Structure formats: structure tokens, C-alpha cells
Amino acid sequence: MSRNWVKIKISDYARLSVNPLRKITQEQKVEPNPLKRSITLQLGDPTIFGNFPPPISLINALNNAVHRDKFPYNLSYGKYESRKAVAEYSKHQGLVTADDVILASGCSHAMEMCVLTLTASGENVLIPKPCYNYKTWxxxxxxxxxxxxLNPEQSWNIDLKDMESLIDEKTRCIIVNNPGNPCGNVFSKDHIIDLLALAEKHKLPIVADEIYEHFVFPGIEYHSISSLSKTVPILTCSGLSKRFLVPGIRMGWIIIHDRNDSLSEVKQGLRNVSARILGPNSTVQYALPEILQNTQQQFFVNKMMKIACNAELAYGLLNQIPGLKPIKPRGSMYMMIKIELEKFPEFKSCMEFTQQLIREQSVLVFPSYPCFNYPGFMRIVLTVTNDMIEEACARIKEFCETHVVN
Incomplete structure (x- = not known):
């Protein structure tokens, strides 16, 4: 006797693996104002508007690779020549060799590999708040x-006392994002040294999300965490996507900064985990040495000058709007803006505020909750064109003046 089909259940792994940013952009049912063109300040994708093209050296390297690569399976943790190029490119982090590098399918994949290698079900990991969507993994x-x-009154520095209060016998590592998304934080040398002292005290390795390495505004110093660590083992994750303006390339890496041989098993564990996907894209690996070696420093300087100018423009305009308090970023390509919700009593949350902003003004931004696990703020990206920043800020001002209660 046949039975009717019923809904097939999914695993907890699938049910709980939710990316709040993608969920909002892909499932958002809020309709923009049809009388105004949409201005999206949501996704951190510098390719959208064409004003931040990738370096010509990268395009040439990919073209060369397509014609020369034989598209084989490579070592699951990466071609030797590619890992060697990453080690050379990353010498500002400290002395490493090709043997200390694991290639991955983007920085997010690299981070996931690190945390799942270090941590088992039932254990815990420390993550920043606000933060990128680490919980998804x-x-x-x-x-x-x-x-x-992170403290917005101190340029989003870490509240180290708060961090220490969260540590127990099941804590396995600390995730640190510097330069940061969504806050635009860039930690000072002294602040990183204080963080390292805490990690040393509790013997916790650090997983450093440094995809925005060097992504700092003029006059701001950047220090990789590993470059300042004498005893704390660091797993540094980075990649091509942000600095080289090619997020769709999906080429990332892990650099193992061992101390006192404490990461020898972790290195083997990461190599084991890399075999789950049999390694990242062969052609991009083939092109990687040429990309890293041939891209001129002036490309990076020009890019950061443009984003820094956008940050100054947006900060100046938003700082004049009633009910908003932008926090000036020091790097990356984002700005967090505090919404003084007590001045907008018709909105119960930053989510309601940003949804109505879309309906009335067709300006799309991310609410800080649930996107970054931090209520009361919204985040904008700084890689749009100048005229779009000016128009978006003018519309946000009109919206706030309409709804604010002084």
C-alpha cells in the first residue's frame, strides 16, 4: 500500500547555518519607493558599481593561467609555488615558509577551517560583538x-575585561577581526599587545581574520597580530577578495604562526580538513604568484585614498543628521552609525528603522541586529560613488527629519 510523501526533514547543520546578511538581501520583502532609484549600501562587494576595478596585473595573470594551466588536482592544501608566494607576500606578519601556508576557497572558508579544526561540538569560541557572521559556521x-x-566610544577597541569574563575550561580560541567588519576598527600596537597578554594568560590561540590587512586609511598604522606575538600561536586568515577587489575569485589562505611547536597537530589537522573540498580553484592558484608579485603598490594607495575620501564625505554628512551618530572608521570599507532610537519612538528596533528607510527613501542599509548581533546601529559600505553617497545621505537626512522627535 503506497503512502503519501511528507516533508523531508533537514539536519540541524542545515537548519542552523544561517547567514543573516544573505538572508536579508535574498529574502527581503520590503519594497523600495518606486519613485526613487534604489541605492544599496549593504553588501561589502566593491565590484558592484564599477568604480573600483581590479588591478590589470590580476587580469593578466588570470589570462596567462587559463592558457597555461592544465587544470589538475593539486595538493589539497595548495600548490607549492602558490603557497610560497603567499608566504613571501605575508612577510610583514613574521617569518613563514610555504610549509606554513594552507590555501582555501576564500577567507571565510579559511576561517571556518581554523575554527572547526580547533573546536568540537559542546566547546566554545570567543567572537567580537558587533561582528561578521561567524555564527553561520x-x-x-x-x-x-x-x-x-567592542567599544564604539573607543574606536571599537576590545573590552578586554568583558572578553576575559567569558573564558572557561571549554574555550578553545579567540577570533579577532582587524581591520574590522562592520566597524572599520584598526587596533593600535599597544591594544594588540594587551590582547596577546590576555591570550597568553589563558593559553588560548588566536584566529586572526585579517582579510582587510593593509586596508587602512592614510595616517593609520596597521599591525598584524602575529607580528607582535612572541608566545601566542596565531592562525592568520586572509585572501585576495578585498584588497585586490575580486570577492568572486574565492581564493584565501591560512598562515600558521606557530610558537613553541604548539600548532604541529593543528597544521596536520588543517591539511586533513582541506581535503574535504580537494583544494581551491586550480587556475587561480596558478595565477596567484603573478598576482601577488606584480601588483604595484600604487594600486593599493589609490584605492585607499578613494575609500578614505568617501568615509570623510559620509561621516561629515551623517554627522549633521538629527538622531544619528556615525562612528568614524579607521579602515576597511564600512561605517557603523548609531540610531538614537529614543528620538524615533515609532520604531522599536534598528530593523524597523532600516525597513522604513527602504520603503520611503529606497536606501538599503544593513541593521546591526540581527546582521551583526549588535542592536541600535546600521552599517553602510563606502565603496559606492561620491554622488551616490551624497544622494543617500540627503535621503537619510530627509527620512530622519521626518520621523525624529526632539
Whole structure:
């Protein structure tokens, strides 16, 4: 006797692996104002508007690779020549060799590999608050995330006392994002040294998300965490996507900064995990040495000058709007803006505020909750054109003046 089909259940891994940013952009049902063109200040994708093209050296390297690569399976953790090029490119982080490098399918994949190699179900990881969507990788495998606070009044520095209060016998590592998304934080040398002292005290390795390495505004110093660590082992994750303006390339890497041979098993574990996808794209690996070696420093300088100018423009305009308090970024390509919700009593949350902003003004921004696990703010990207920043800020001002209660 046949039975009717019923809904097939999914695993907790699938059910809990939710990326809040993608969920909002892909499932958002809020309709923009049809009388105004949409201005999206949401996704951190510098390719959208064509004003931040990738370097010609990268295009040439990819063209060369397509014609010369034989498209084989490579070592799952990366071609030797490519890993050697990453080690040379990353010498500002400290002395490393090709043997210390694991290639991955983007920086997000690199971060996921690190955390899942270090941590098991039932254990916990420290993550920043606000933060990028690290929980997406961890909730589905029942790894607890404990969020330590970043302080907006101190350029989003880490509240180290808060961080230390979260540590227990099941804490396995600390995730640190510097330069940061969504805050635009760039930690000073002294602040990183204080962080390292805490990690040393509790013997916790650091997983450093440095995809925005060197992505700092003029006059701001950047220090990789590993370059300042004498005893704390660091797994540094980075890649091509942001600095080289090619997020769709999906080429990232892990650099293993061992201390006192404490990461020897971790290195083997990461190589084991890399075999799950049999390594990243062969052609991009083939092109990687040429990309890293031939891209001129002036490309990076020009890019950061443009983004820094956009940051100054947006900060100046938003700072004049009633009910908003922008936090001036020091790097990356984002700005967080505090919404003084007590001045907008018709909105109960930053989500309601940003949804109505879309309906009335067709300006799309991310609410800080649930996107970054931090209520009361919204985030904008700074890689749009100058005229779009000016128009977006003018519309945000009109919206706020309409709804603010002084």
C-alpha cells in the first residue's frame, strides 16, 4: 500500500547555518519607493558599481593561467609555488615558509577551517560583538559562540575585561577581526599587545581574520597580530577578495604562526580538513604568484585614498543628521552609525528603522541586529560613488527629519 510523501526533514547543520546578511538581501520583502532609484549600501562587494576595478596585473595573470594551466588536482592544501608566494607576500606578519601556508576557497572558508579544526561540538569560541557572521559556521555544528564587546566610544577597541569574563575550561580560541567588519576598527600596537597578554594568560590561540590587512586609511598604522606575538600561536586568515577587489575569485589562505611547536597537530589537522573540498580553484592558484608579485603598490594607495575620501564625505554628512551618530572608521570599507532610537519612538528596533528607510527613501542599509548581533546601529559600505553617497545621505537626512522627535 503506497503512502503519501511528507516533508523531508533537514539536519540541524542545515537548519542552523544561517547567514543573516544573505538572508536579508535574498529574502527581503520590503519594497523600495518606486519613485526613487534604489541605492544599496549593504553588501561589502566593491565590484558592484564599477568604480573600483581590479588591478590589470590580476587580469593578466588570470589570462596567462587559463592558457597555461592544465587544470589538475593539486595538493589539497595548495600548490607549492602558490603557497610560497603567499608566504613571501605575508612577510610583514613574521617569518613563514610555504610549509606554513594552507590555501582555501576564500577567507571565510579559511576561517571556518581554523575554527572547526580547533573546536568540537559542546566547546566554545570567543567572537567580537558587533561582528561578521561567524555564527553561520558554528551554530550548525553545536559550537557555542560567546561574544565579547567592542567599544564604539573607543574606536571599537576590545573590552578586554568583558572578553576575559567569558573564558572557561571549554574555550578553545579567540577570533579577532582587524581591520574590522562592520566597524572599520584598526587596533593600535599597544591594544594588540594587551590582547596577546590576555591570550597568553589563558593559553588560548588566536584566529586572526585579517582579510582587510593593509586596508587602512592614510595616517593609520596597521599591525598584524602575529607580528607582535612572541608566545601566542596565531592562525592568520586572509585572501585576495578585498584588497585586490575580486570577492568572486574565492581564493584565501591560512598562515600558521606557530610558537613553541604548539600548532604541529593543528597544521596536520588543517591539511586533513582541506581535503574535504580537494583544494581551491586550480587556475587561480596558478595565477596567484603573478598576482601577488606584480601588483604595484600604487594600486593599493589609490584605492585607499578613494575609500578614505568617501568615509570623510559620509561621516561629515551623517554627522549633521538629527538622531544619528556615525562612528568614524579607521579602515576597511564600512561605517557603523548609531540610531538614537529614543528620538524615533515609532520604531522599536534598528530593523524597523532600516525597513522604513527602504520603503520611503529606497536606501538599503544593513541593521546591526540581527546582521551583526549588535542592536541600535546600521552599517553602510563606502565603496559606492561620491554622488551616490551624497544622494543617500540627503535621503537619510530627509527620512530622519521626518520621523525624529526632539
Amino acid at each position: 558554528l551554530d550548525g555544528v553545536k559550537i557555542e559562540t560567546r561574544a565579547y564587546n
